[in-house]
Amino acid sequence: MGGIGRMGGTGRNRIAALILVVLAAPAFGAGDANEAATARRLAAIRNQPLALEAFLREMPKGGDLHNHSTGAIYAESFLRWAVEDKLCVVLATLTIAAAPCDAAAGKPPASAVVADAMLYNQAIDAMSMRNWPPGLNGHDHFFQAFAKFGAVSTPRGGDILAEVTSRAAAEHVSYVELMLTPDGGVATRLGRQAGWTPDFAQMRTRLLSSGWPEVLSQARQRLDAFEARRRDVLKCGTSAPEAACLVTLRYIAQVGRATPPEEVFAQIMGAFEVAAGDPRVVGVNMVQPEDAPIAVRDFSLHMSMMDYMHGIYPRVHISLHAGEISNGLVPPDALRFHIRESVRKGHAERIGHGVDVMQEDDPYGLLRELAAKKVLVEINLTSNDLILGVKGARHPLRSYLQYGVPIAISTDDYGVARSSHTLEWLKAVQEHNLDYLTMKRMVRNSIEYAFVDAQTKAQLKQSLENAFHQFEQQQTAAAPRR
Numbered sequence: 001m002g003g004i005g006r007m008g009g010t011g012r013n014r015i016a017a018l019i020l021v022v023l024a025a026p027a028f029g030a031g032d033a034n035e036a037a038t039a040r041r042l043a044a045i046r047n048q049p050l051a052l053e054a055f056l057r058e059m060p061k062g063g064d065l066h067n068h069s070t071g072a073i074y075a076e077s078f079l080r081w082a083v084e085d086k087l088c089v090v091l092a093t094l095t096i097a098a099a100p101c102d103a104a105a106g107k108p109p110a111s112a113v114v115a116d117a118m119l120y121n122q123a124i125d126a127m128s129m130r131n132w133p134p135g136l137n138g139h140d141h142f143f144q145a146f147a148k149f150g151a152v153s154t155p156r157g158g159d160i161l162a163e164v165t166s167r168a169a170a171e172h173v174s175y176v177e178l179m180l181t182p183d184g185g186v187a188t189r190l191g192r193q194a195g196w197t198p199d200f201a202q203m204r205t206r207l208l209s210s211g212w213p214e215v216l217s218q219a220r221q222r223l224d225a226f227e228a229r230r231r232d233v234l235k236c237g238t239s240a241p242e243a244a245c246l247v248t249l250r251y252i253a254q255v256g257r258a259t260p261p262e263e264v265f266a267q268i269m270g271a272f273e274v275a276a277g278d279p280r281v282v283g284v285n286m287v288q289p290e291d292a293p294i295a296v297r298d299f300s301l302h303m304s305m306m307d308y309m310h311g312i313y314p315r316v317h318i319s320l321h322a323g324e325i326s327n328g329l330v331p332p333d334a335l336r337f338h339i340r341e342s343v344r345k346g347h348a349e350r351i352g353h354g355v356d357v358m359q360e361d362d363p364y365g366l367l368r369e370l371a372a373k374k375v376l377v378e379i380n381l382t383s384n385d386l387i388l389g390v391k392g393a394r395h396p397l398r399s400y401l402q403y404g405v406p407i408a409i410s411t412d413d414y415g416v417a418r419s420s421h422t423l424e425w426l427k428a429v430q431e432h433n434l435d436y437l438t439m440k441r442m443v444r445n446s447i448e449y450a451f452v453d454a455q456t457k458a459q460l461k462q463s464l465e466n467a468f469h470q471f472e473q474q475q476t477a478a479a480p481r482r
Contacts, residue, residue, distance in 0.1 A: 071413025158229020182219035191266025
């Protein structure tokens with residue numbers, strides 16, 4: 001110690017530099033040879049897109065914590081179901097619609113559209129971001145796509161669960177939290193009928209006396225039906241079940257934030273009650289564009305509603321879309337507080353997107369606060385690129401990592417976005433130069449910060465570690481010999 005203390009400035013600088021190098025180096029123990037080999041493998045192929053994609057496809061990905069049910073479905077599936085359900089397509093808007101069909105009036109059967117290669121491709125482009133010009137911001141096209149397949153997605157809830165979990169299993173995702181509306185809109189209707197009062201307690205009393213039990217009964221019946229259909233499609237419980245049967249699936253009750261306050265309040269109340277009463281529903285979130293006029297106007301009001309309901313149902317988990325906005329999309333004032341208020345007043349344990357964190361007041365203080373409170377940020381790179389035009393160095397993923405904020409990669413609406421679990425990770429590696437240990441930590445976060453019960457979480461953690469062990473053995477064996 002005395003010798004170091006007597007060193008001159010140059011000597012001290014060399015020691016400091018050596019310490020930094022040691023701290024920055026991956027810390028592999030004697031039993032981590034396969035992990036080290038896998039890290040070297042990633043470093044060797046990170047500039048080889050095809051090899052990198054193959055590597056990432058096989059990599060265990062843990063959980064997908066931010067996934068919208070209808071947005072996760074590819075347009076081809078919606079069109080196939082439309083044919084099976086004998087629905088129609090309105091050619092003027094390329095929207096799936098209920099029968100009766102009338103080809104002469106521009107509303108042919110979906111079967112005729114699927115049989116016409118040109119119309120079929122036009123419909124897919126209209127219902128997704130496929131072939132959308134990369135130089136254009138896709139915000140409006142993205143969100144308008146959902147209205148085009150609503151008529152077929154509503155009765156196909158079980159098929160949606162089957163497809164989502166099938167894709168998850170194929171890409172080594174073991175857990176999915178899927179956003180949906182469990183009650184099918186009952187709470188929205190009751191809120192509309194009740195009318196608005198800014199007195200939250202009075203508003204809750206009105207709702208409780210207005211046929212409220214239907215919210216819970218409808219939610220249970222719908223989820224029961226969806227899950228029965230999923231098991232049937234995937235042959236779960238038979239002698240030949242599909243791998244997707246092993247994917248653990250839970251639900252996040254979603255609230256539409258772009259509707260009048262009486263409807264939003266009723267949806268929030270319904271979401272909390274369903275999550276409190278049905279273990280399959282593990283949390284609450286708010287959806288719809290954060291830049292919608294009502295969403296901007298009522299943002300603080302919505303957070304006050306969340307605060308009120310959290311006081312009544314303190315054990316219900318909360319993840320909130322916040323910061324899915326950018327410069328120019330909204331006035332500057334809207335960029336200054338959404339993430340912070342979602343955490344402080346909305347009690348968010350996780351934040352979805354968080355793209356505008358550096359535009360918030362005191363961004364570095366906010367980053368430190370998120371890290372200290374262990375608020376995970378659900379990173380959705382493809383949708384941030386397509387909707388907001390934010391990618392690469394303009395995305396705050398690196399800022400979150402630098403300040404120790406836990407993050408996890410998720411898919412958002414990968415069907416509409418024409419992405420996948422693998423392609424989200426490919427984008428993360430290529431645009432943010434992630435190393436293997438950082439990626440592994442992010443994958444572990446996706447289970448550690450899941451809202452699932454403790455026993456199931458422990459099982460998922462163990463399964464994930466087993467999957468990593470097997471993957472790293474395979475990567476070591478597959479490495480080229482010299």
